[in-house]
Amino acid sequence: EAGVTQFPSHSVIEKGQTVTLRCDPISGHDNLYWYRRVMGKEIKFLLHFVKESKQDESGMPNNRFLAERTGGTYSTLKVQPAELEDSGVYFCASSAVGEKLFFGSGTQLSVL
Amino acid sequence: TQLLEQSPQFLSIQEGENLTVYCNSSSVFSSLQWYRQEPGEGPVLLVTVVTGGEVKKLKRLTFQFGDARKDSSLHITAAQPGDTGLYLCAGAQYGGSQGNLIFGKGTKLSVKP
Numbered sequence: 001e002a003g004v005t006q007f008p009s010h011s012v013i014e015k016g017q018t019v020t021l022r023c024d025p026i027s028g029h030d031n032l033y034w035y036r037r038v039m040g041k042e043i044k045f046l047l048h049f050v051k052e053s054k055q056d057e058s059g060m061p062n063n064r065f066l067a068e069r070t071g072g073t074y075s076t077l078k079v080q081p082a083e084l085e086d087s088g089v090y091f092c093a094s095s096a097v098g099e100k101l102f103f104g105s106g107t108q109l110s111v112l
Numbered sequence: 113t114q115l116l117e118q119s120p121q122f123l124s125i126q127e128g129e130n131l132t133v134y135c136n137s138s139s140v141f142s143s144l145q146w147y148r149q150e151p152g153e154g155p156v157l158l159v160t161v162v163t164g165g166e167v168k169k170l171k172r173l174t175f176q177f178g179d180a181r182k183d184s185s186l187h188i189t190a191a192q193p194g195d196t197g198l199y200l201c202a203g204a205q206y207g208g209s210q211g212n213l214i215f216g217k218g219t220k221l222s223v224k225p
Contacts, residue, residue: 004154031210031211041217042116042214042215042216042218043155043200043202043215045211045212045213045214048209048211048212055209056208056211056212058212059212091155093154095210095211098210100157100160101157101211103154104154105152105153105154106154
């Protein structure tokens, strides 16, 4: 069974550009989460989808970040325009209802 | 803002030694999870502790949740090189959505043969 897949694994962009990160959860998992780890800091929660609906987006840093989950399957996280402080590792995780989280390997985003 | 202070930040030991990693907060959590992360991979759940004072064992790993549900510890007995990795604690907030976790910064463990 495939795990949580994130694409790309690495992205290097310039300040002001747009980047879209993708997450494919484990098939059948209604819950999908996004997290971010900035260098030297702890992993921080960004938001939680239940199917296609945003259940909790309290961790989204600002309106430059837009997360979508079309049809309740894969999710995208778009950063537009990217700033230097957006650099970090973005993790996606998925879970079945009431079950443990499975994390993807993350996307390393570098904004220059 | 809730914080989870994890210590030590780095730990380098010889194979066969014992070690303890601590996770402390001034806040109360409904549950606490311990993860292990390898380079280039995402965190993998080791255990979830839910009840204050709870102790769980996973082979040579012993996890404890403090009575007041504010702190937790991970003890490894007779560490092996395969235990090398980043250990993370994460607390679930009361009333928070599943997955809205507060993470510690992690303890980077290196076990030398």
